[in-house]
Amino acid sequence: MPELPEVETVVNQLEPLLKGQEIVSVAVHDKARIKLPRGSIPGQKIKQVIRVGKEIVLPLSGGKFLSFHLRMTGRLLWNSSLKTPSGLLHQESSALEQKHLRLEMKLKKNGKISDLKFFDVRKFGTVKLVSDISQLGTGGVEPLGEDFTLSTLQSLIGKSSQSLRNFLMRQDKIVGLGNIYVCEILFSSGLHPERTVDSLTTDELSAIKKDTQRILKRAIKNCGTTFSDFQQTTGETGSYQKYLKVYGREGEPCSRCETEIVREKTGGRSSFYCPGCQE
Numbered sequence: 001m002p003e004l005p006e007v008e009t010v011v012n013q014l015e016p017l018l019k020g021q022e023i024v025s026v027a028v029h030d031k032a033r034i035k036l037p038r039g040s041i042p043g044q045k046i047k048q049v050i051r052v053g054k055e056i057v058l059p060l061s062g063g064k065f066l067s068f069h070l071r072m073t074g075r076l077l078w079n080s081s082l083k084t085p086s087g088l089l090h091q092e093s094s095a096l097e098q099k100h101l102r103l104e105m106k107l108k109k110n111g112k113i114s115d116l117k118f119f120d121v122r123k124f125g126t127v128k129l130v131s132d133i134s135q136l137g138t139g140g141v142e143p144l145g146e147d148f149t150l151s152t153l154q155s156l157i158g159k160s161s162q163s164l165r166n167f168l169m170r171q172d173k174i175v176g177l178g179n180i181y182v183c184e185i186l187f188s189s190g191l192h193p194e195r196t197v198d199s200l201t202t203d204e205l206s207a208i209k210k211d212t213q214r215i216l217k218r219a220i221k222n223c224g225t226t227f228s229d230f231q232q233t234t235g236e237t238g239s240y241q242k243y244l245k246v247y248g249r250e251g252e253p254c255s256r257c258e259t260e261i262v263r264e265k266t267g268g269r270s271s272f273y274c275p276g277c278q279e
């Protein structure tokens with residue numbers, strides 16, 4: 001599932017393409033899941049492209065906000081077709097395209113027509129039109145924003161005794177982190193995923209804060225991580241996977257202490273960590 005860096009990558013790529021485009025038409029192909037008031041969007045201009053948590057949001061000239069949440073397999077592609085993760089066009093691309101196409105918009109700028117298509121194989125993705133931006137997002141703190149400080153982190157934890165791993169993935173606390181980046185942040189901070197948040201020292205919390213921001217920024221610079229289904233808006237894939245230290249590396253020696261990386265399944269998700277240097 002795309003996490004903050006993957007969503008930010010899509011936003012960064014779409015912003016110069018969509019800014020100032022007039023939406024000529026919207027065709028919803030999945031009317032059971034995507035409900036947009038009829039005629040509410042055409043004729044409006046896209047003012048910019050922003051990220052709210054893990055949502056890609058287009059503020060429109062009429063004052064409303066069109067939001068896309070990619071969830072598991074959603075893809076937002078610009079003038080492009082579905083591609084396999086290797087970047088090659090799928091042999092049956094046109095058939096696949098039709099099958100998984102949920103929504104398409106025709107856009108116009110300087111007399112040129114283009115399109116933006118929303119594909120979603122597993123159909124968990126959502127498209128919403130809201131009049132107030134506060135209706136979007138999950139209420140958590142933005143980890144790359146100025147509000148994400150040591151004292152914010154302390155107050156988010158409060159009296160919780162959750163495991164560190166579960167806490168960092170709570171979207172009502174901190175937005176945008178999922179399994180991949182949580183594993184990497186905890187490795188970088190040298191903390192065991194099952195440590196409870198009430199056991200953390202100020203230095204340890206400070207390390208989490210710094211590592212979270214450093215890792216997210218580096219991942220954004222590398223256009224995110226691609227395993228199976230993340231694609232940028234041009235159909236290309238991210239390259240942060242080469243920097244992963246523990247995620248997907250079970251059985252390999254730790255880059256810090258050479259102990260074998262382990263994979264532990266808890267609550268339906270896999271935790272990857274080094275039992276030698278994460279305490």
Ligand SMILES: [Zn+2]
Pocket residue numbers: 254255256257258259274275276277278
């Ligand atoms: Zn280690």
